[in-house]
Amino acid sequence: MTAIDIARKDVADAVRSRALWAATAIFLGFMVLTQFLVVTVVENPDPELATRFLEGPATEVVLPIVGLIVGYQAIVGERETGNVKFLLGLPHSRLDVVVGKFIGRFAVLSVALLSGFLTAIGVIVATLGVPPVVPIVTYVLFVLLSAAAIVSIAIGISAVVDTRGRAISVVVGGYIFATMLWSYVVDGAYYAINRDVPGADPPTWVAVLDHLNPLTALRTSGNVLLPEAGHISITVTEEGVSAAQTGQAPAGTAETLVHEPLFLAGVFVLWTVLPLAIGYLRFRDTDLS
């Protein structure tokens, strides 16, 4: 399997670069910082609450950005430098290159993610006690699925475009669309049909369209898989900031299709397979001059 050879070489290359270690440091830093806040700011924190905070800025913001950065140059960068001629001068197919790059970059990102989670879990065990194992393992698995989707999107873009500059534009544009505009487009579609905006518990089709966005699917995975946390109320007093849990559940969590783990996993698988397939088909037919 020559895709594995390419992936292995890619990882060997990454280990010697600063990119892997920077990605790991940033993700790990955010994971630990979040746990640190839980331990220091929240009154009477428990392992369950801390587990809930495994989802946070690290997974919602850092993971997608790092994933896109790790992947967007993988193929177009090698086309611009001429590395790809070295790869394809050997008996590797273009499919091997696309799949190999995907596996290599996904492996690199997984190392960063797993070390972040392991460290954060270590902090929880050391300060608060043993957290619930099954939800954590399931959630980490879903985070890895979403990481595969994000890397696949980046590799797909890298396989389709002709220059690194174009790859950056598409990646940045896509990220802005996914984080800021996607829900407005879905709401706009709802408005066009119903002359009204969707409320806190929107109809299933609106929720489904919203959750085809892998970033939304990732956030919902955290809500669904991690132990439910009560509403956190933050109090600012003369002594400083404190936060406490209240019993109240957050609004808008009616169980629908989009809260099915299988549906969420399906979204990630779709976003892993589709960009790689499109990227490969386009890269297969491209002249490399």
Add this chain to the structure above:
Amino acid sequence: MAAIRTTDLTKRYGSHTAVSELNLTVNAGEVYGFLGPNGAGKSTTIGMLLSYIYPTEGTARVFGTDVHDEPVATKRRVGVLPESCQLYDRLSGRKHLQFAIDAMDVDDDPDTLIDRVGLEPDAARRPVGEYSTGMKQRLKIAVTLVGEPELLVLDEPSSGLDPAGIQLLREIVLEERDRGAAVFFSSHILEQVEAVCDRIGILVDGRLRTSGDIEVLKSDTGPAVELDIEVDTLPPELVTALESIDAVTACAATANGSGSSTPAVTVSLSTGSAKAEILRTVEEYATIEDFAAEEPSLESLFDEQVAEAKR
């Protein structure tokens, strides 16, 4: 079976035709020199032979297999040195070779290959980013030798090499040919092509202007020898006497020789064996001050083909 056979191989980019109806054959055990000025379409042709670039029309076959249909299978039999190919700066020379050995699915010893291209064993363990251009080129040559391929495709293989490296390249190419491999050697440096190639093809503006045995092509371009003789005096009888000799195809007298005030006569011969006879004839009428013999070169052939194509 031919190592390379292209049939009406054509590549167009929009309205621009980069390579036009190329038909060439390279056989096992020969070194084929692929010549052409910059922008003639050499790299596009090689790109099509290696399935980096897809032909608009026609086919390129390597050992009978269409490279477009079976790119991986053909590359198992080919050692490739593409132009503008880049190595991985963070990986060592040895890692590159091991990667190529794994890809070719053979069990060559990287150290043997490193030694063959004249790289130091220490250097082979350092990252390629620290290499000089010449060392990188040597490593790329070593990569092409992995698995004793039946065909070597070398695009400008001497670029970045010092004279010792160029000499080594020449030895390797001849060794590989003697082993039975076909070598496709693309270059714009004529003397290197002349030193190793059995047959050549000249590509100008995407068309193969000429192709064949290097010696035959050279003798077709003009006289076998051109003698330039400077003399003290130039009597008209001398020219008449020279023209009466069978081997002489042309004879021109100039009162002032090139670069000096000496009279000179330029004699074109159909065969080199008549040189002595010419000199003896001249001596009968005048005293020879100096002379030079010029045999047709690849350069004159090349210049002629390029000039003809531009007309």
